[in-house]
Amino acid sequence: MAVSSKHILQQGPVIAGLAKTAVAAIKQQFSESKGTAHAPGPVFRKTIDPRPRDLVRDYVRHVGGSTSEYRDHLPPHLFPQWGFALSTRTLEGVPYPLMRVMNGGCRMEVNAPLPTNEPLEVSAQLTDVDDNGRRAVLEQKIVTGTASNPEALVGYFYAFVPLGGGKAAKTQKSEKPKKKKEKPRVPDDVREVTRWWIPADAGLDFAKLTGDFNPVHWVPPHARAMGFKNVILHGFSTMARAFEGINRELYKGLEEIRVFEVKFTRPLVLPAEVGLYVDDDNGVYVGDAPGGPAYMVGGYELKA
Numbered sequence: 111m112a113v114s115s116k117h118i119l120q121q122g123p124v125i126a127g128l129a130k131t132a133v134a135a136i137k138q139q140f141s142e143s144k145g146t147a148h149a150p151g152p153v154f155r156k157t158i159d160p161r162p163r164d165l166v167r168d169y170v171r172h173v174g175g176s177t178s179e180y181r182d183h184l185p186p187h188l189f190p191q192w193g194f195a196l197s198t199r200t201l202e203g204v205p206y207p208l209m210r211v212m213n214g215g216c217r218m219e220v221n222a223p224l225p226t227n228e229p230l231e232v233s234a235q236l237t238d239v240d241d242n243g244r245r246a247v248l249e250q251k252i253v254t255g256t257a258s259n260p261e262a263l264v265g266y267f268y269a270f271v272p273l274g275g276g277k278a279a280k281t282q283k284s285e286k287p288k289k290k291k292e293k294p295r296v297p298d299d300v301r302e303v304t305r306w307w308i309p310a311d312a313g314l315d316f317a318k319l320t321g322d323f324n325p326v327h328w329v330p331p332h333a334r335a336m337g338f339k340n341v342i343l344h345g346f347s348t349m350a351r352a353f354e355g356i357n358r359e360l361y362k363g364l365e366e367i368r369v370f371e372v373k374f375t376r377p378l379v380l381p382a383e384v385g386l387y388v389d390d391d392n393g394v395y396v397g398d399a400p401g402g403p404a405y406m407v408g409g410y411e412l413k414a
Contacts, residue, residue, distance in 0.1 A: 112315060113168055124191070150237050157231055170354075192232055204236070211270070213344075216372055232254050237251045252265040300400055304355045306385075351386070384398060394407070
């Protein structure tokens with residue numbers, strides 16, 4: 111069932127944040143000022159109202175969760191819905207091409223449930239910059255809590271920015287060609303948890319629920335102009351489906367997962383049928399089949 115467009119009315123802050131970032135990226139292309147990247151950067155804070163119940167319900171259904179498990183608290187992987195707008199502020203003034211920023215991965219540390227009926231205290235900060243001349247990885251920390259539990263959920267975004275390496279890297283490359291690094295694959299010795307059929311409009315539905323309306327996820331001509339065969343699924347959507355798949359299929363919804371960390375390794379072109387796999391060390395993979403390419407790799411830790 112398609113997600114109602116009424117949820118777009120709840121996404122004003124995220125859409126405004128994306129628009130502001132896009133404008134900053136355009137201005138950046140015409141500016142000679144390179145700016146600086148200070149890490150850790152300033153902390154941005156905001157208090158937000160309780161999340162609308164119908165939005166949470168439809169989001170849980172969309173990513174394969176059970177609404178009965180989230181009657182009193184929020185799914186932790188929903189945090190980009192309220193954290194993304196604030197996180198865009200942490201990138202203001204960084205000296206990297208914002209038009210090239212890609213979502214490289216995410217980490218969640220679930221310290222306590224987030225109640226559905228209380229305001230949320232949210233903070234965001236640029237906590238680390240790893241620049242090797244060929245690419246930069248920007249770590250953003252998003253903390254969500256309540257007055258009684260200020261660090262109930264600690265999340266991290268890993269923004270990946272390809273830099274090309276500049277003149278020095280090109281010179282070095284011409285002297286000694288570097289072997290292309292092979293992307294991760296699903297190991298052969300994994301077990302399948304579940305399989306999903308993900309329709310072509312899943313990106314649009316996820317955007318309605320989270321506010322991330324990057325057109326590469328729901329406008330086919332734009333996706334093809336970016337070099338993809340069709341629209342690609344949001345990395346956060348893949349992560350949320352994997353979290354719920356493991357939670358329901360392996361632990362019967364008993365909320366055993368304390369830490370969930372993933373890398374988005376390949377674009378997941380829609381529509382698609384993919385499997386969710388785990389290994390004996392709590393490794394997590396999303397891919398076509400064992401031995402095949404992996405779209406997402408990661409792992410999880412259980413509560414003590």
